Amino acid sequence: MIEVKNLVKSFGKNGEIKVLRGINETIEKGEKVVIIGPSGSGKSTFLRCLNLLEEPTDGAIYFHGEEITDPKCNVNKVRQKLGMVFQHFNLFPHKTILENITIAPVKLKLQTKEEAEENAKRLLARVGLLDKADAYPSQLSGGQKQRIAIVRALAMNPEVILFDEPTSALDPEMVGEVLDLMKQLAADGMTMVVVTHEMGFAKEVGTRVLFMDEGVIMEQNTPAEFFAAPKTERAREFLSKVL
Amino acid sequence: MRKQKSKAWFWTKLTVLFLIVALILATAVSVILSLGPQKASEIPLEQAQSVLDKALTDVLKSDREGLFTLREKTVVTVESLEYGEQSDIVFRCSYATVDSYSAIMGDVNSLFQFSTQKPNGMQMTSTEIRLNIDKAIAERFRAASPLSGKIDITFYEVDGVLQPYFDETVVNTCFGGILRVQTEVNELKTLVIDGKEVSIENKANIRRGLMECVDLSVATLERPDNSHPLVRWWNDFSDEFVRNFGDGYWRYLSDGLLTTLAITFFSLIIGVVLGVVVAIVRCTYDKIGKLKIADGICRFYLTVIRGTPVMVQLLIIYFVMLLPLGVDKFIAAVICFGINSGAYVAEIIRGGIMAVDDGQMEAGRSLGFNYVQTMWYIVIPQAFKAVLPALANEFITLLKETSVAAYIGVADLTRGGEIIRGKTFSAFMPLLAVALIYLVMVLGLSYLVKLLERRLHKSDRG
Numbered sequence: 293m294i295e296v297k298n299l300v301k302s303f304g305k306n307g308e309i310k311v312l313r314g315i316n317e318t319i320e321k322g323e324k325v326v327i328i329g330p331s332g333s334g335k336s337t338f339l340r341c342l343n344l345l346e347e348p349t350d351g352a353i354y355f356h357g358e359e360i361t362d363p364k365c366n367v368n369k370v371r372q373k374l375g376m377v378f379q380h381f382n383l384f385p386h387k388t389i390l391e392n393i394t395i396a397p398v399k400l401k402l403q404t405k406e407e408a409e410e411n412a413k414r415l416l417a418r419v420g421l422l423d424k425a426d427a428y429p430s431q432l433s434g435g436q437k438q439r440i441a442i443v444r445a446l447a448m449n450p451e452v453i454l455f456d457e458p459t460s461a462l463d464p465e466m467v468g469e470v471l472d473l474m475k476q477l478a479a480d481g482m483t484m485v486v487v488t489h490e491m492g493f494a495k496e497v498g499t500r501v502l503f504m505d506e507g508v509i510m511e512q513n514t515p516a517e518f519f520a521a522p523k524t525e526r527a528r529e530f531l532s533k534v535l
Numbered sequence: 536m537r538k539q540k541s542k543a544w545f546w547t548k549l550t551v552l553f554l555i556v557a558l559i560l561a562t563a564v565s566v567i568l569s570l571g572p573q574k575a576s577e578i579p580l581e582q583a584q585s586v587l588d589k590a591l592t593d594v595l596k597s598d599r600e601g602l603f604t605l606r607e608k609t610v611v612t613v614e615s616l617e618y619g620e621q622s623d624i625v626f627r628c629s630y631a632t633v634d635s636y637s638a639i640m641g642d643v644n645s646l647f648q649f650s651t652q653k654p655n656g657m658q659m660t661s662t663e664i665r666l667n668i669d670k671a672i673a674e675r676f677r678a679a680s681p682l683s684g685k686i687d688i689t690f691y692e693v694d695g696v697l698q699p700y701f702d703e704t705v706v707n708t709c710f711g712g713i714l715r716v717q718t719e720v721n722e723l724k725t726l727v728i729d730g731k732e733v734s735i736e737n738k739a740n741i742r743r744g745l746m747e748c749v750d751l752s753v754a755t756l757e758r759p760d761n762s763h764p765l766v767r768w769w770n771d772f773s774d775e776f777v778r779n780f781g782d783g784y785w786r787y788l789s790d791g792l793l794t795t796l797a798i799t800f801f802s803l804i805i806g807v808v809l810g811v812v813v814a815i816v817r818c819t820y821d822k823i824g825k826l827k828i829a830d831g832i833c834r835f836y837l838t839v840i841r842g843t844p845v846m847v848q849l850l851i852i853y854f855v856m857l858l859p860l861g862v863d864k865f866i867a868a869v870i871c872f873g874i875n876s877g878a879y880v881a882e883i884i885r886g887g888i889m890a891v892d893d894g895q896m897e898a899g900r901s902l903g904f905n906y907v908q909t910m911w912y913i914v915i916p917q918a919f920k921a922v923l924p925a926l927a928n929e930f931i932t933l934l935k936e937t938s939v940a941a942y943i944g945v946a947d948l949t950r951g952g953e954i955i956r957g958k959t960f961s962a963f964m965p966l967l968a969v970a971l972i973y974l975v976m977v978l979g980l981s982y983l984v985k986l987l988e989r990r991l992h993k994s995d996r997g
Contacts, residue, residue, distance in 0.1 A: 372903035382898035396902035
């Protein structure tokens with residue numbers, strides 16, 4: 293479904309800081325890809341390149357065979373199908389929860405206001421936050437905010453959801469509720485790409501683990517095999533620190 | 536804990552301060568009121584007579600030559616007393632005096648002979664008339680037939696002392712109708728004295744001379760204003776007020792106010808639209824590097840507008856650009872203030888946009904909004920809320936700044952005050968009124984902004 297070819301991303305005036313050094317990867321429908329790796333390894337940048345929040349310096353990304361890195365491609369249209377959940381939730385503080393969820397489908401004229409609200413309420417009921425529909429984000433806990441952020445992404449009926457360290461900004465006691473929701477999504481067959489430090493989640497939910505370091509994918513395998521017997525020295529070292 | 540304590544302290548201090556101020560005010564008011572008039576106490580008739588006698592003696596000085604004393608010929612007897620509504624007492628009196636009218640009229644020829652025959656041919660002065668009267672008609676006064684009747688003399692208590700109030704009637708009757716001479720003389724346009732025609736040019740002089748004859752000038756001929764100082768101040772104030780704003784003059788202010796509000800309102804619209812557009816252009820260039828040329832134009836605009844005085848901008852826009860095109864002054868003012876405030880609004884809103892977390896833009900884009908949509912639905916509302924106090928200040932500044940429009944002759948509020956000042960030559964009231972109106976508007980605007988802020992901050996509760 294998503295195909296990445298020789299993705300390079302560098303920052304700085306002359307591109308002296310190379311964050312991604314040529315990544316080739318294919319993500320199929322229904323996969324739950326978990327990306328792990330030490331800080332600064334480029335996992336988040338890679339994820340953000342997938343929906344072009346970061347513009348790749350070189351290489352190409354295809355979505356259903358269409359090159360989205362092509363300047364002629366309508367990125368906005370593609371992003372509607374690529375949901376994203378952020379580390380810091382990024383809910384819209386000036387909108388109520390219901391408005392946060394419905395604003396995109398309504399303003400982009402994908403659904404009528406009534407449809408969108410009905411859909412949003414159904415999703416809110418599913419995550420057990422229907423009573424917060426008229427609250428503002430500042431009135432919610434971190435875990436609740438992140439669940440709303442996931443609902444907001446879901447409301448667009450995306451084909452893939454990209455998770456950028458969704459539990460890193462949460463109090464430990466709230467991590468569970470967000471992971472539970474993500475597990476539910478996984479069970480429903482949603483295609484997910486998750487950057488995370490939750491190894492437990494990677495083991496339990498992931499269908500594939502990508503280990504990144506220094507801008508390249510060092511190693512990839514099924515979670516069972518990866519965690520049992522990492523092939524590279526770097527991965528072993530990393531796992532010994534985080535497990 | 537500490538914070539709460541200091542808050543409690545603050546309120547305690549405020550209360551104490553308030554009490555002290557209230558105490559001082561109460562004291563001041565009671566002192567002022569105690570200075571006010573007090574009802575004259577009851578006076579026995581004999582005492583009233585002596586007060587009257589003294590007052591009349593004070594007024595009726597004997598003539599300089601000592602030929603006759605009017606007082607000797609004038610007896611005024613108090614018959615009853617009546618208390619007035621203010622601290623005034625009416626002495627009901629009977630009088631007996633000389634018929635000075637006939638005395639003077641009987642010798643009128645000599646009177647005017649003297650007055651017109653000054654050796655050097657100069658115009659006679661009243662003082663000389665007086666002296667001449669004294670000499671010429673003293674004898675006639677002595678021989679004059681008596682007059683008697685009843686009069687009321689009003690006394691006022693001023694600073695605890697009774698002082699007489701001599702109106703025309705009192706003076707005329709009490710002092711032998713001496714002032715009626717003037718009334719009669721007024722009717723004579725010319726006099727023939729010794730076969731020569733003499734014109735009477737300055738009748739006021741004659742009257743004054745006669746008054747000075749008996750030193751009436753020292754008497755209180757004007758009703759003494761012994762009302763309460765506050766009342767007096769209020770009367771002066773209301774007189775001034777009517778003079779400046781009565782007779783339809785207030786229309787200058789009300790019409791001017793409408794013009795000021797209209798200029799502010801329309802420039803506000805132009806300013807906000809312009810400001811938002813410029814802010815978006817500049818932020819877009821800063822953040823994603825697009826719109827380079829537009830950004831350059833915006834920078835130029837900001838530099839020029841913020842680098843020159845609004846008055847100069849107004850003069851240039853009107854006299855250099857728009858007057859030759861035949862554009863109305865009002866429109867010119869609106870355009871000028873709109874463009875001017877746009878520059879300031881732009882910088883304020885740009886600050887607000889920059890202050891909105893980048894994650895908001897990313898979240899919006901990740902949902903499929905394009906750049907402009909994300910700006911409009913997500914970033915601008917938050918930026919606007921963040922900069923509302925600053926924007927409110929800008930709007931208040933704009934409201935006050937429109938007073939410069941008077942410079943190109945727009946009849947705004949300030950100009951209205953100036954027009955009244957030109958008509959009444961009184962600066963205090965019209966200008967203070969103008970200031971007060973601006974102040975009230977600014978306070979009102981501040982209050983509205985506060986309400987709006989509270990509404991916008993609803994989403995911050997929690």
